[in-house]
Amino acid sequence: MEFEAGTIVSLKSGGPPLTVVEVDGEQARCIWFAHSDDRLQEARIPLACLEAIEDEEDEDDEDEDDEEE
Numbered sequence: 001m002e003f004e005a006g007t008i009v010s011l012k013s014g015g016p017p018l019t020v021v022e023v024d025g026e027q028a029r030c031i032w033f034a035h036s037d038d039r040l041q042e043a044r045i046p047l048a049c050l051e052a053i054e055d056e057e058d059e060d061d062e063d064e065d066d067e068e069e
Helices: 056-068
Strands: 008-011 018-024 027-034 039-046 050-052
Touching (some): 018 039
Antiparallel strands (some): 008 018, 008 050, 027 039
């Protein structure tokens, strides 16, 4: 999957939702809100470690499309 700025992702190993800020080669700069210390965190993460999180609204739209067919 291609990631772009604004894509919501998570680590394949689990953890909080992350927002891709930019993709640079084989890494993505991601940010997330850490509830433990109420701070915005940032890290560069290899793309191989990330997977996209499907937006619940997108899933609802797909379900409605399936029902119409």
